[in-house]
Amino acid sequence: MDAQSKTPAQPRAVTPRGALDADENNNINVFKKTSPSVVHITNLALQRDLFSLRVTEQPQGTGTGFIWDENGHIVTNFHVIQGANAATVTLSDQSVLPAKLVGAFPDRDIAVLRIDVPKDKLAPIAIGTSRELQVGQKVYAIGNPFGLDQTLTTGIVSALNREIESVTRRTIKGAIQTDAAINPGNSGGPLLDSAGRLIGVNTSIYSPSGASAGIGFAIPVDEVNRIVPRLIRDGRFIRPALGVTAGAAQLTQSLGAPKGVLLVGVVAGGPAAQAGLQPYTRGRDGRIVAGDVITAVNEQPVADLDDMLGLLEQRQIGEKVVLSVWRAGQTRRVNATLGSSD
Numbered sequence: 001m002d003a004q005s006k007t008p009a010q011p012r013a014v015t016p017r018g019a020l021d022a023d024e025n026n027n028i029n030v031f032k033k034t035s036p037s038v039v040h041i042t043n044l045a046l047q048r049d050l051f052s053l054r055v056t057e058q059p060q061g062t063g064t065g066f067i068w069d070e071n072g073h074i075v076t077n078f079h080v081i082q083g084a085n086a087a088t089v090t091l092s093d094q095s096v097l098p099a100k101l102v103g104a105f106p107d108r109d110i111a112v113l114r115i116d117v118p119k120d121k122l123a124p125i126a127i128g129t130s131r132e133l134q135v136g137q138k139v140y141a142i143g144n145p146f147g148l149d150q151t152l153t154t155g156i157v158s159a160l161n162r163e164i165e166s167v168t169r170r171t172i173k174g175a176i177q178t179d180a181a182i183n184p185g186n187s188g189g190p191l192l193d194s195a196g197r198l199i200g201v202n203t204s205i206y207s208p209s210g211a212s213a214g215i216g217f218a219i220p221v222d223e224v225n226r227i228v229p230r231l232i233r234d235g236r237f238i239r240p241a242l243g244v245t246a247g248a249a250q251l252t253q254s255l256g257a258p259k260g261v262l263l264v265g266v267v268a269g270g271p272a273a274q275a276g277l278q279p280y281t282r283g284r285d286g287r288i289v290a291g292d293v294i295t296a297v298n299e300q301p302v303a304d305l306d307d308m309l310g311l312l313e314q315r316q317i318g319e320k321v322v323l324s325v326w327r328a329g330q331t332r333r334v335n336a337t338l339g340s341s342d
Contacts, residue, residue: 030140030196031152036123037067038189039074040090040144041099041113043081064143064189065089065113066125066198068228074099074113075228076188077203078106079167081113089115092123092150103231107170109203110224112231125190128197130176130220133157138194139178141202141216143186155180155216164203164217171306175217176200182216191218200224226314240312240319240338243270244294246305247280255280255288258326259303260295275336277325295331296324312338 020028041063063080067073074089081087087099097115104111137157144150159177166172178191182202191200200218230237245265252262263279266272280291294308295301298321302308315321317340325332 026194027140027152027154030192030194031142031150033196034125034140034142034190034192035150035152036092037125038092038142038144038150039065039067041065041074041076041080041188042088042090043084044086044088062185063187064185064202066188066190067122068112069124070119070122072115072117072122073102073228073232074115075201075224076111076113077201078104078109078111079203080188081111082106082167087113089113090144091117091121093121095121103235103237105227105231105237106168107166107237108172108219108223108227109166110201110219110227110231112228126195126197127225128193128195128199128221130174130199130222133160133176133193133199133220135159139176139180139199140192140194140196141178141180141182141186141189142192143183143189143202151183151186153181153183158215162217171310172203172219172223173310174220174223175203176220178216178218180216198224237313238317239309239341240315240317241270241341242272242277242294242312242323242336243267243339244272244277245279246308249304252293257293258295259301260293260326261302261305261308262293263291271336271339275323275334277323277334277336278327290328293326294323295326298322299324 063076065074065076068075088096089099090096097117099113099115102112102114135157139155139157141153142150155178157176158179162175162177164172164175186202189202190198191202193199199221201224202216202218227237244263247262247264263277266277266279278291281289283289297308297311300311315338317338319338321336323334323336325334
């Protein structure tokens with residue numbers, strides 16, 4: 001061996017990095033601040049062994065959720081726990097706890113679970129607002145996609161007021177579109193603004209390749225903050241109602257009526273009946289007798305039943321609304337007191 005080959009192998013000296021920039025520091029701070037609020041959810045289903053016939057609980061899916069309050073309520077997507085016989089929640093300290101379903105609203109893909117744990121182990125997430133969001137604003141998605149550890153991805157608000165479809169095929173309006181990577185299992189996790197506040201619940205992703213690098217969507221927090229307290233209080237979302245049955249869009253077009261909710265049924269004694277609304281009917285001679293079409297609620301136009309239901313969901317049972325009602329070319333306004341959809 002020559003002298004050079006006998007020289008001890010030395011690693012190269014590390015070049016000093018210098019201070020992190022402001023954006024990096026904020027990313028780190030948001031993650032440290034919010035990650036204790038994020039949980040991993042395991043969906044359990046009963047399975048029977050083919051030979052022993054013994055029934056056991058087996059994981060059938062996973063997702064993410066976040067701590068809502070100091071009472072142990074956990075918010076996630078409905079589709080994360082759909083079909084489950086039971087569920088467990090893994091906190092950021094890796095403790096695993098059984099969870100009970102408090103309530104769910106499948107039309108908005110929202111569910112609330114509850115865990116029994118001391119308050120000092122709970123870190124409720126900070127709540128923001130979605131009505132002030134702007135396209136281009138920075139956002140963060142935190143999840144626990146693989147049940148191993150939490151992940152942080154960043155992006156921007158790509159678009160606002162998007163429409164996505166829930167598991168019940170009802171339209172979820174006002175969804176936030178983001179390019180932050182939403183990894184498999186991130187459903188139900190929080191979408192945050194640069195202050196670390198909740199601005200949405202990640203609910204689905206569209207990617208042509210099937211990878212987690214496409215277009216993400218989130219249910220806006222203002223919608224979540226309206227629904228979750230009702231689920232905690234009532235165990236389900238009881239929609240305010242008018243007591244009407246709507247005709248199909250094709251019927252509205254064929255009758256030459258304007259866009260809106262064409263009434264083909266009115267519940268006797270219900271809010272609409274008390275307000276004097278009448279459905280379309282057939283006379284004794286078989287001809288159609290013109291009824292009412294609801295075209296707006298509190299001056300907000302409704303193009304169809306889905307529009308009207310969305311507006312009514314923002315109200316409370318017993319609240320008064322003003323309906324714009326069209327009949328035979330004439331529009332009038334009537335007052336109605338909302339009843340219950342039960």
